[in-house]
Amino acid sequence: MAEEKSAAYAPAEIEPKWQAYWLHNHVFRVRDFDPERPKLYVLDMFPYPSGAGLHVGHPEGYTATDIYCRFKRMRGCNVLHPMGWDAFGLPAEQHAIETGTHPRATTERNIANFRRQIQSFGFSYDWDREINTTDPEYYRWTQWIFIQLFKKGLAYLDEVPVNWCPALGTVLANEEVINGLSERGGHPVVRKPMKQWMLRITDYAERLLADLDGLDWPEGIKEMQRNWIGKSTGAEVDFQVVDCEENIRVYTTRPDTLFGATYMVLSPEHPLLERIASPEQRAAVRNYAQQAAKISDFDRMELNRRKTGVFTGAYAVNPVNRESVPIWTSDYVMMTYGTGAIMAVPGHDERDFEFAQTFGLPVSCIIEPDPGEAARAGVDTAAVLAGEACWSGGGSLINSASEQGLDINGLSVDDAKRRTTCWLEQQGLGQAAVNYKLRDWLFSRQRYWGEPFPVVYFEDGEIDVLDESELPVTLPELADFKPSGTAESPLAKAGDWLSYRDPRTGRVGRRETHTMPQWAGSCWYYLRYLDPRNHDRPWDPEKEKYWMPVDLYVGGAEHAVLHLLYARFWHKVLYDLGLVSTSEPFQKLVNQGMILGVSYRDRQQRLVPNDLVERRDTEFVHRETGEILEEFPAKMSKSLKNVVNPDEIIAKHGADAFRLYEMFMGPLEAVKPWRTKDIEGLTRFLNKVWRMLIGRDGAVSEAVGEAPMNRDQERLLHATIKKVTEDCETLDFNTAISQMMIFVNEFSAAEPRNRSAMEAFIKLLSPFAPHIAEELWQRLGHSQSLAWEAWPEYDEEKIKQEQVEILVQVQGRPKSRMMMPGDADAGQMQELALRNPEVQAAIDGRPVRKVIAVPGRLVNIVAG
RNA sequence: GCGAGAGUGGCGGAACUGGCAGACGCGCUGGAUUUAGGAUCCAGUGGGGUGACCCGUGGGGGUUCGAAUCCCCCCUCUCGUACCA
Numbered sequence: 001m002a003e004e005k006s007a008a009y010a011p012a013e014i015e016p017k018w019q020a021y022w023l024h025n026h027v028f029r030v031r032d033f034d035p036e037r038p039k040l041y042v043l044d045m046f047p048y049p050s051g052a053g054l055h056v057g058h059p060e061g062y063t064a065t066d067i068y069c070r071f072k073r074m075r076g077c078n079v080l081h082p083m084g085w086d087a088f089g090l091p092a093e094q095h096a097i098e099t100g101t102h103p104r105a106t107t108e109r110n111i112a113n114f115r116r117q118i119q120s121f122g123f124s125y126d127w128d129r130e131i132n133t134t135d136p137e138y139y140r141w142t143q144w145i146f147i148q149l150f151k152k153g154l155a156y157l158d159e160v161p162v163n164w165c166p167a168l169g170t171v172l173a174n175e176e177v178i179n180g181l182s183e184r185g186g187h188p189v190v191r192k193p194m195k196q197w198m199l200r201i202t203d204y205a206e207r208l209l210a211d212l213d214g215l216d217w218p219e220g221i222k223e224m225q226r227n228w229i230g231k232s233t234g235a236e237v238d239f240q241v242v243d244c245e246e247n248i249r250v251y252t253t254r255p256d257t258l259f260g261a262t263y264m265v266l267s268p269e270h271p272l273l274e275r276i277a278s279p280e281q282r283a284a285v286r287n288y289a290q291q292a293a294k295i296s297d298f299d300r301m302e303l304n305r306r307k308t309g310v311f312t313g314a315y316a317v318n319p320v321n322r323e324s325v326p327i328w329t330s331d332y333v334m335m336t337y338g339t340g341a342i343m344a345v346p347g348h349d350e351r352d353f354e355f356a357q358t359f360g361l362p363v364s365c366i367i368e369p370d371p372g373e374a375a376r377a378g379v380d381t382a383a384v385l386a387g388e389a390c391w392s393g394g395g396s397l398i399n400s401a402s403e404q405g406l407d408i409n410g411l412s413v414d415d416a417k418r419r420t421t422c423w424l425e426q427q428g429l430g431q432a433a434v435n436y437k438l439r440d441w442l443f444s445r446q447r448y449w450g451e452p453f454p455v456v457y458f459e460d461g462e463i464d465v466l467d468e469s470e471l472p473v474t475l476p477e478l479a480d481f482k483p484s485g486t487a488e489s490p491l492a493k494a495g496d497w498l499s500y501r502d503p504r505t506g507r508v509g510r511r512e513t514h515t516m517p518q519w520a521g522s523c524w525y526y527l528r529y530l531d532p533r534n535h536d537r538p539w540d541p542e543k544e545k546y547w548m549p550v551d552l553y554v555g556g557a558e559h560a561v562l563h564l565l566y567a568r569f570w571h572k573v574l575y576d577l578g579l580v581s582t583s584e585p586f587q588k589l590v591n592q593g594m595i596l597g598v599s600y601r602d603r604q605q606r607l608v609p610n611d612l613v614e615r616r617d618t619e620f621v622h623r624e625t626g627e628i629l630e631e632f633p634a635k636m637s638k639s640l641k642n643v644v645n646p647d648e649i650i651a652k653h654g655a656d657a658f659r660l661y662e663m664f665m666g667p668l669e670a671v672k673p674w675r676t677k678d679i680e681g682l683t684r685f686l687n688k689v690w691r692m693l694i695g696r697d698g699a700v701s702e703a704v705g706e707a708p709m710n711r712d713q714e715r716l717l718h719a720t721i722k723k724v725t726e727d728c729e730t731l732d733f734n735t736a737i738s739q740m741m742i743f744v745n746e747f748s749a750a751e752p753r754n755r756s757a758m759e760a761f762i763k764l765l766s767p768f769a770p771h772i773a774e775e776l777w778q779r780l781g782h783s784q785s786l787a788w789e790a791w792p793e794y795d796e797e798k799i800k801q802e803q804v805e806i807l808v809q810v811q812g813r814p815k816s817r818m819m820m821p822g823d824a825d826a827g828q829m830q831e832l833a834l835r836n837p838e839v840q841a842a843i844d845g846r847p848v849r850k851v852i853a854v855p856g857r858l859v860n861i862v863a864g
Numbered sequence: 865g866c867g868a869g870a871g872u873g874g875c876g877g878a879a880c881u882g883g884c885a886g887a888c889g890c891g892c893u894g895g896a897u898u899u900a901g902g903a904u905c906c907a908g909u910g911g912g913g914u915g916a917c918c919c920g921u922g923g924g925g926g927u928u929c930g931a932a933u934c935c936c937c938c939c940u941c942u943c944g945u946a947c948c949a
Binding site: 218219220221223224226227228230232234250251252253254265307331332333334336337338341342343344345349350351352354435436437557560561594631664665666667670671672673675677678680681682684685687734735737738739740741742745805807809811812814817849850851852854857858860861862 | 867868875929
């Protein structure tokens, strides 16, 4: 490559040059089964290519993994580092509805833009493995996995109350509904029964929970998944309805409180409600159930909402003491958890207590609160005993014995639980039970832009999946993408596409018109990267054995539960089918922290968009009112006009400075505020690096030569190699960069500058700022890319100092600093310290009682 | 309410298994260079006295020769979650 050598650091020239070089020479193409090098699979959460383009949050994680990959390559690893597109999804379809543009066209355009932007950062992806979830060659295998799920009985159709969003014309998963509004668009969501594909993720609840323990994930994320799965242990208990054949089964985590059960509550959707309601109460019960169905989830879940409910007129028998208790219905009991019915223990459950207070139901106390615990909680024990207050803590059981042979008086809560459960089992009245909050995964969407199901509804009523040879089922072309407004998907308008004739049996049927949710494609993409162009199978088993599991997975915490739980579920199913060799897909997970924008608010805490803010001297004022504003970090948003565009930053400062800045801001996992001004510090640093090596004529500076380093320079070089190496290993990039700054500050002031030290430094810098590093490497006379150069080694001996400054304290106060041999032991240090006149003055003749000497650090003398 | 995480200069943040708090960078101050601005370079920069002393890691207690770091209590913020029986 012959070209003009500019004398000044010019990122706009060198960055495109090296990006083109890496891409055209396939520098980062990775080979499978390298026998010489250990494998390393480093994965970024692939983006949804939105029309807005990349935001500054994307490159944060991508830069971190890129540094790690480049570092590991130089350390001799065979690194798999791919990128692709999670490209099905609502926005492209919404755009199609609004403009008539085919979602495919929108998606392709957005992908091209994302690819351009991502490549402008110089990331070392193996672009030969790029994948796209909307490519039929990709989604045929998503459909193939669905067939495996179906055949294993893990996919089923069910009529379930779903979150129906009239504005979007589709149903949404529970996770896509926030406070009764759609996550996208914020439209109201109502409940409506509908036939839906469900995936039996609940079959895997226990394993999804248990296997979290072996994962190197942030504790917080694991905890969120545990909470989401929501395992609890307790008992199921049958209550016989008085004058009726029916039993009502309840689930409780507190079987110890059975003696305190003074009424029961059924969910308004409970199937037995109609049957047990007394004639007098039936109308009221029916009315209440209808009202409850109409109330949106948002209102139903609203905090501190007054409890409502209706008496059914029926009674049930408490199995432990044969007393009859009234049966109520109330929407504070959910049909979707447990059995949809509870025994109410107002004396020892806050919700039941509140309900009992509202409706004047009896409260009976059967646990005497633990005195210490009650005192700490500020609870009046006498009030609890009188049934005037609720106590849900520990204590000992009272009033809990019956003629039926159960006596748990005096027992602790835990012992009483065990004894009662045991008794129930012996009597055939109940048994120990485990419950999970996790529900089956609603897997259908009434949308166009998603994977079609490989499913046919045959005329004879059978519902079956297609043969694998018939894949992919491609999306039909449509003129109109609008949802029908009913539960029907846009695919219901697909004409010929709908009719299906079985090539083997000749049976005819109609294709499934629902499509899969966006999560489907991202549930297995990490496996397709292993073998992205395989036409015969989703991946080669040998390649899977070689590369899996993912060694490092980096992405935003917003996927803490959904994506990561769904992908783990699919992976376990594939594992059970013998299709993958590991039981978990992602061994180590790191969440990059969100990057916040700069925002402003006035004295009344009102937010002021950035285009209304003006800087006057050191203060920020409202452009219109002149009011002084306070600056603070806030999530980037269109409304606050504080979104930073990566293209503009690269154009002005270059990709290397951008990369360095994002890594220098702070720890990867931390939430950090973006301040464009601060990038200048990193630009300055790169300029310094440039001038350290390049003279005014553009050639290598005359100061760079073969003259040996002095002792201090050598120490600094080796200390820098050590620090950068260790920090890259642990992803502590901010401190690695500051060490490199220290190096440059020292060496750029020195002359001559040892050439091999300069070359070692360029290698250290190269994972962080690869463009400038390649350029400098080339100008130093190397013809090959430094991407595959060996990482510099350090020598611990060269870091050691002969003389170190030791702090001498008297009574813990610093009194003197003195040079001592670096290898002096505690005894020598003590001797040297006590000889020091400053120290003697501080001791002031008092007897020395104790001396603490820490080699290499300090001496502390206790006197008097 | 519950669960998780975090509180260090004007700001972003450093500080190994307890061992000189504030590395590195931004900003700011002074100086050099410059017609000016920008860029660059040099010096300074936690607070208070301004001597060699004192105070300082959200607040209060404790352990220790020694605490940002360990223990107890409290406060604040961020994220997640929400009647899960």
